[in-house]
Amino acid sequence: MIAAFEAIEQSLLLRLRAFLVIFFLFTSLSCSEVQPTFSIATGGPAGLYYPIGGGMASIWSERLPNVNVKAEVTGGSVTNVIQVARNESDLGIAMADVVNDAYLGQGRFPEALPIRVLFTAYPNIVHILTLEQTGIEDVRQLLGKRVSMGAAGSGTAVAAENVLTSLDVDLSEISPIYLSFSETTSALKDGTIDAGFVVGGLGLAAVTELSVTRDLKLISLTEKQLATVSHRFPSYASYVIPSGTYNGIEERVNGLGIWSAVVVHKDMPSNLAYQLTCTIYDALDELLLVSRVAEAMTISNIRKLTVPLHEGTELYLKDTSQRCNS
Secondary structure: OHHHHHHHHHHHHHHHHHHHHHHHHHHHHHHHHOOOEEEEEOOOOOOOHHHHHHHHHHHHHHHOOOOEEEEEOOOOHHHHHHHHHOOOOOEEEEEHHHHHHHHHOOOOOOOOOOEEEEEEEEEEEEEEEEEHHHOOOOHHHHOOOEEEOOOOOOHHHHHHHHHHHHOOOOHHHOEEEOOOHHHHHHHHHHOOOOEEEEEEOOOOHHHHHHHHHOOEEEOOOOHHHHHHHHHHOOOEEEEEEOOOOOOOOOOOEEEEEEEEEEEEEOOOOHHHHHHHHHHHHHOHHHHHOOOHHHHHOOHHHOOOOOOOEOHHHHHHHHOOOOOOOO
């Protein structure tokens, strides 16, 4: 009887040891594979922020050890800077005017947000869309019209309001509707709006698709109008949309350009900010495969905004020859 109990006890001990070995092996493997996951707030799928942000996320995830980055679909610039300031997102892409207002605590921001620029991205172009059949030739002709201002919380909505109010078109004098890029082009096709603002890099998918299915017209601004907007909002500068950029647009269009930037919380560790910046500039050829707008992401353009750069970026700029993972 005693021998039987001893045999059972020995068997139980062996099973317990086997269980503990498997448990600790599994725990060790799991811990070794755990990577911090960072998020970059971008925009809607029909714009360029999402694919560019996704391209950056892939570069960081592949090149930086023990780092995983994912791109988030968001409402756009305003949402992004708020999420970064609240530590709900680790990085965010936003237009210069929004970043400046957020940093200073003005405009849509009642108080200054703790953000810094990681690096400047590329210029966003203000596209004022309509169709040939509407007969709209000038911004002043939008009075009394149904106008898409971009998605709520987006940089497009901010830019649309800034452009219109600068040119004495009060929002009370139009019927503003807040739609995403794809919703804006769909509404133009359906005739439920008369015009719409889309702000992003040249060759936007939503605008390109509209130009091949409808008679697209881009409303051009006069030199006086361009000067008026730029004087009131220095973040905006004249930008020519070349003829042939979109199907059926056979003449150059005078528009406005607004730089965009990747922003982070001011308290992001300097070493992390350094590594993120260095890795992107070391892999610009890969980002160019996502979009040609990455051509604007040069070291000479890194200070296009008045908002301070993160100290990690400043460290990188002191010696851009250093290895990213050193």
